[in-house]
Amino acid sequence: MDRFKLLPVLLLSPLTVLGSHGDPYASDFLAIFFLLVGAALGAYLARKLNQPPVLGELIIGMVVGAALYQMGDAVAIAIRHNSEIEHVLHAHTADVTWEEAVHIGLEEAHLRPEMEAQLTEVLLQSDYRNIDMHARYTLLFSSMGVILLLFMVGLEIKTTEMVGMGRPAFILAIMGVILPFALGFLVSKLLFADMDTNTAIFIGATLGATSIGITARVFKDANALHLKESKLVLGAAVIDDILGLILLAIVTGLISSGGLDVTNILIILGKAVGFLIAIFLFEKYAIQWVINKFAIIARERTFLFFPISLLFFLAWSADAIGLATIVGAFAAGMVIQEKYFNNIKLDHQSIEDLVSPIEELFAPVFFVMMGFQVDIMSFMNTDVILLGLAMTAVAIIGKVAAGFFTEKGQNKWLIGVGLVPRGEVGLIFASIGKTTGVLDDHLFAVIIMVVILTTLLTPPMLMGIIKKMKA
Incomplete structure (x- = not known):
């Protein structure tokens, strides 16, 4: 060369x-x-x-x-x-x-x-x-970006808050994952009968994801965060993230095991649930003691060093038991709370203030690298365009349909459309599919197409619904 x-x-x-x-x-x-x-x-x-x-x-x-x-x-x-x-x-x-x-x-x-x-x-x-x-x-620099991103998402979600989300949010989240997953799998197999079952399952799982950041921004810009529908969407998105990660763990486990088997599914599901339970127990019974011991050697740097160290350790731990590293990164963010550092941190400090600049340095590189790996020539392929449009329609229909499982008296269209964007979460799923080889260049381009279209279409749809509600 x-x-x-x-x-x-x-x-x-x-x-x-x-x-x-x-x-x-x-x-x-x-x-x-x-x-x-x-x-x-x-x-x-x-x-x-x-x-x-x-x-x-x-x-x-x-x-x-x-x-x-x-x-x-x-x-x-x-x-x-x-x-x-x-x-x-x-x-x-x-x-x-x-x-x-x-x-x-x-x-x-x-x-x-x-x-x-x-x-x-x-x-x-x-x-x-x-x-x-x-x-x-x-690629390592890019991977740092995605685990830091999931860590920051985890910081917004506390294990104690999960219980308080309420039945409507749980139902909405569950249907918001199941419907797009089922439709994505069925449409993939209908359009391409020879498609590998694992690949069709992975595409379905990808469509079950939700990127709530885009929706939250639209709600904020429209001064609609106070609406009960907005709160329900944001609450359901929290549970959606957890369910999506568990689904991702199951799907990647099936791919690595090489087949669809009930025993394998139960084992992988057990690993995912067991991992989250272990994290919950660690937070409840041991994290304060561990932080206090860590502070003896790290002193004033504990407030930064411990969260980042836990992030990398749990990312490795998740991978070691056959789960995706982002599951561990998410869990690390979920168990970290500032109250555990009251005797260490300065009054003006927050974990977000310390970690956010690091995440903002690495995470954009992840998205650039996702685009970098797209074969643009795939968009010239009729099958890619057909499947991309079909998957985008399924991605929208599945989430909007989930909105109709909410209680009476709420704007079901606003709730359903609020769950539509795939954004960075869809890209994370796509990156794992590309890395594991379950998505070839064409299917990777399909997922990118879905991410782009749902990201572009959601804001105007949401703004239109909100304007009608306020009229």
Whole structure:
């Protein structure tokens, strides 16, 4: 590989592998620079168009990723095909040479011929280890973003609040997950009868997610947060997040086990529920004691060090028992409360104030990298467009239908539409599907399409309903 790129590529590429005279991570610093600037630019343009910043970050990633991929940037290609490369790594054993593993692994990946040829060329380069190192460091930066994001979401939800949500919120949340899941699975199998059952299940699970941040912003802008419907939607979204993570744990477990089996489902469900119960018991009986002991060595830094340390430990713990790391990250946020640090923190400090700047640094990179991995050419495929539109319709219908399971006297349309956006939660599901290999480039593009359309359509629909209510 030519390590000295042409100037236009250098200026465009945050991932170009450059020559180095010392620090082997210098080009990764350049990558982070471009990723952060790209995220800031995307968010700025989105705000100018009155759209959520996450949408701008996603689209800027799609544009830059497509440009670099077409230019043949080796690191960009490695990132785009991270799941296919995992097939190659699994095929590489003591009895199988690297060249043989490349051909075996890519044959299993079923890529388009031109993509397979391009990826093969990258994998067989003499400095591929260097390329792989830069790709993995960039993806690590992105992964930090998603677990910090889920940690911040968890901070907004306390275990004690779960019990107080009430029966209407629980019913709404349950139906808001079940209906889109069932419709997504059925439509996937109807449109593509040969689709793998695990893939159809994963698509259904993705549609069960809700990104309440977009809805909450619309309610706030419309001065509608006081409405009983708004409070019900926000309350149900809390439970929806928990149910979505449990569903994700079950689905990823089924994929890794290789089949749909009642025993496997029960085992995975038991792990997910058991993990959350263990976290609840830890918070109730041990967390204060652990924090007090931690403070002996960390002193005044405990207020920052302990929450972040717990975040990483529980993310690892979740993965160790076969759950997604984001389940652990979410749980870490859920059990952390400022009252546990009363004897340590300063009066003006809050956990959100300390952790939020870190999350705001990493999380946008995750969304840029999600866009980066989208194969824009997939949108030229009729099947992708057809399935994307069908899944978007299902995503909307399933959530709106859930709104009709609420009590009489409430605006069921407002409640249902409030649950529609998938936003960052849909992207998190999509990233896991891409990483595990259950979503190929086309299906990954379908989920991105659903995220974009539901994010764009929800605000005007909500504003229209709210205006009618106030008229």
